Amino acid sequence: MRFFRKLSKNNTDRYNSSSSKNDELSAAVSSNEQMLRDQFAMCNDIEFRSVPLDNHSKILLVFLTGSCDTKTLDEIVLKPILFGGLAQKNISSIREIIRLQLIPIAKVKGVSKISEVVDEVLMGNAAFLIEGESTALIAELGKLEKRGIEEPPSETVIRGPRDGFTETLRINTSLIRRRIKSPKLKNESFTLGEYTKTSVEILYIEGIAQDSIVEEVRKRIGRIRIDSVLESGYIEDFIEDVPFSPFPQVQNTERPDVVCASLLEGKVAIVVDNTPYVLIVPMTFWTGLQSAEDYYERSIYTTFIRWIRFTLLNIALLFPSLYVAITTFHQQLIPTNLLISVAAAREGVPFPGVIEALLMEFMFEALREAGIRLPKPVGSAVSIVGALVIGQAAVQAGIISAPMVIVVATTGIASFGTPRYNLGFAYRILRFPILVLAGMFGFYGIVIGVVSILIHLINLRSFGVPYLGPVAPQSSGVIRDVFLRAPRWSMNERPLLSGENKQRIPEGQKPSVNRGKETK
Structure with missing residues (x-):
């Protein structure tokens, strides 16, 4: 135990190491240059450039090629110095002259440590080390290739803004x-x-x-x-x-x-x-079931869509388990005509219902993963053709029953109804243990699985906030934005996790016929 504590302390010291005496910049440019060259040894994209001045002193310019805006650097700093000399003859400090020369650049600051110079250079900025000065000037000249602002492919909407974040x-x-x-x-x-x-x-x-x-x-x-x-x-x-x-x-x-x-x-x-x-x-749990478009469409449309999502969520989690439990343990719940059709379809299938469902679920997940990882022109074709060919062939070969193909396909479609991919993935994972419980204990196994999930959700917290809030603990004033999407003018207060400023919309803004008559 003492060894691990010592190892942990060493790792912490490595990440929180304080600056050593050798980290300080000196007044001699040659000494600073040597320390920087040692730091950037075998780094061929780091450029060191010495710029002579009128009084036989020099400036050392250090920058990262490809990441530094060298065009701005040449136009604003180097050309005026090389061809015009130092215009500010009445200023004694060369550092002050260089600082004034960098005024057109948006951000200029001074650093006094080698490690700070290294960090700034690697971020694409230009470092100026001046003879006789123990402080380097950093000009923010970083220029990295940027991707254009586009609509996010993972969160498309019919109505709403089309811009999305980039890598910058x-x-x-x-x-x-x-x-x-x-x-x-x-x-x-x-x-x-x-x-x-x-x-x-x-x-x-x-x-x-x-x-x-x-x-x-x-x-x-x-x-x-x-x-x-x-x-x-x-x-x-x-x-x-x-x-x-x-x-x-x-x-x-x-x-x-x-x-x-x-x-x-x-x-x-x-x-x-x-x-x-x-x-x-x-x-919160309810955030994963909400889309950005919910707040751009009319409230009656959004409420209807949210109830469809809740239904699809339950289908994605429980439909295969219910089918296995009913066909294996509770056949009396199936109408006679439907029971005869299911029994006829399962005649000759060599596997019990739970194994059949697990095989089909595994194959469906494999096809979905293959469709995501393959190139776009090929991925969709593989997913659709693979599902049709494998499903039809399995039914004709008598390995899988036709009702099971319908159940798994419906479950897969329902799993796409969750707006947040990571929450939908959680239900895809939980579907398998509940399916096993249904195959072992029938409805009792499904109840055990669902109750266990509810207990876990009730005890789960995200930064101290209840995961099922505002439903558990209940807050009647905010539920109107969970199961329903009330009109904008009626959602007067912010959610419970907000601070002092609770009011979002002043009251009394409900549209009315009388207000329209007064306007006329």
């Missing part, structure tokens, strides 16, 4: 700022990953988000120690409450409008560089 953090935050033009929208920055130095920002609206939730997000992100963060899923693994629960406790989305709507409900967004997926916490 600053573009993603600007898409959020474009919708919420308020200084109360706060964002705090973190850097994670010993090697990747990935930029992470948390966004929340002051006064709407609860301080306790914001502080918990800060705490969980701040304690992450990892060598790399390549996608937001790396962070999700560290901040969720119950890692081994099949249900997701952190929402992810590619849509800026979903993030803004969540921020206005008191939630916190986590934006990670190099990925278009933004994390939203806390997440």
